[in-house]
Amino acid sequence: MSGNVAFIGLGNMGAPMAANLIAAGYTLTVFDRVEAAMADAVEQGARKADSAVDAVAEAEIVFTMLPAGAHVRGLYLGENDAGDGILAAAGDDTLLIDCSTIDAETARLVAGKAAERGLTMLDAPVSGGVNGAKAGGLTFMVGGESAGLERARPLLDVMGKAVFHAGEAGAGQVGKMCNNMLLGILMTGTSEAINLAVANGLDPTVISEIMKNASGGNWALNVYNPYPGVMDTAPASNGYKPGFGVDLMLKDLGLAMDSSLKNGVSTPLGSMARSLYSMHSRAGSGGRDFSSILELLHGQAAD
Numbered sequence: 001m002s003g004n005v006a007f008i009g010l011g012n013m014g015a016p017m018a019a020n021l022i023a024a025g026y027t028l029t030v031f032d033r034v035e036a037a038m039a040d041a042v043e044q045g046a047r048k049a050d051s052a053v054d055a056v057a058e059a060e061i062v063f064t065m066l067p068a069g070a071h072v073r074g075l076y077l078g079e080n081d082a083g084d085g086i087l088a089a090a091g092d093d094t095l096l097i098d099c100s101t102i103d104a105e106t107a108r109l110v111a112g113k114a115a116e117r118g119l120t121m122l123d124a125p126v127s128g129g130v131n132g133a134k135a136g137g138l139t140f141m142v143g144g145e146s147a148g149l150e151r152a153r154p155l156l157d158v159m160g161k162a163v164f165h166a167g168e169a170g171a172g173q174v175g176k177m178c179n180n181m182l183l184g185i186l187m188t189g190t191s192e193a194i195n196l197a198v199a200n201g202l203d204p205t206v207i208s209e210i211m212k213n214a215s216g217g218n219w220a221l222n223v224y225n226p227y228p229g230v231m232d233t234a235p236a237s238n239g240y241k242p243g244f245g246v247d248l249m250l251k252d253l254g255l256a257m258d259s260s261l262k263n264g265v266s267t268p269l270g271s272m273a274r275s276l277y278s279m280h281s282r283a284g285s286g287g288r289d290f291s292s293i294l295e296l297l298h299g300q301a302a303d
């Protein structure tokens with residue numbers, strides 16, 4: 001077991017991921033720019049660092065779980081690439097693992113800078129949502145060198161149920177981008193279908209069970225039903241508290257659209273999903289769970 005692990009970014013996903021590492025016996029040093037985000041980890045026995053640079057000083061393995069590419073680039077390379085980020089502060093044999101969902105270009109850029117310092121960096125975005133993170137049931141999609149992945153694997157196995165090596169640096173992010181474009185499409189389509197059934201007098205639980213066990217079955221129906229009251233554990237039954245925020249889904253669909261333009265690939269459904277999430281965000285729902293797209297389709301305004 002590796003002794004010292006730094007975990008930076010303890011939001012909806014990072015906090016339960018860190019909690020599982022602590023519960024498995026790893027020694028964690030944590031940092032989040034929001035003080036309150038570190039409370040649970042500290043209560044579990046983690047050391048609270050004064051800064052990200054302080055957090056990585058003694059770490060053998062560093063995990064980061066931040067919102068978007070700009071945060072990751074700023075944290076690793078310093079603001080405006082000043083060179084005073086955690087990359088410069090890490091020890092000579094530190095393994096760097098970024099689990100955030102970001103664009104593959106930024107992932108490759110930061111991994112390249114790490115390699116210039118002789119450090120291995122993996123992009124290891126995850127799927128499974130907050131409940132998957134809490135249950136240690138995430139799926140990791142990893143880009144980077146096999147040797148780095150093998151070093152990381154025992155820790156990834158604590159936090160996840162499946163680990164895929166997608167390819168070289170950035171490949172994990174490509175896998176995640178494609179998965180989340182499909183998720184955005186599926187959540188929108190699932191919401192559309194349930195709304196139509198309810199408008200026709202069906203009980204939302206009944207139509208959900210039907211589709212779950214028929215050819216429309218999908219992840220949203222299985223573990224993340226968007227209709228309030230159908231599934232106790234889903235954000236829809238908790239006032240659409242995230243979970244996975246609308247603005248994070250909008251970011252991910254934006255990554256897919258940028259890539260479709262760059263690569264000349266048609267993604268009409270992804271484009272439609274992005275437009276819907278953009279409208280939903282602009283109407284005031286950016287901070288709500290992404291399954292609240294059901295309310296946009298239903299013609300309901302944000303709270």
Ligand code: NAD
Nearest residue numbers: 009010011012013032033034066067100101129130243244
């Ligand atoms: P979040 O906004 O809840 O948490 C992000 C955390 O990072 C916050 O606590 C924030 O304070 C912290 N942070 C930002 N910049 C920082 C910095 N420079 N230094 C230290 N801390 C910093 O987001 P989340 O839902 O936990 O998602 C994190 C990433 O995981 C995103 O890229 C998201 O797309 C991805 N993701 C989320 C889910 C989900 O269901 N929420 C699922 C899979 C992947």
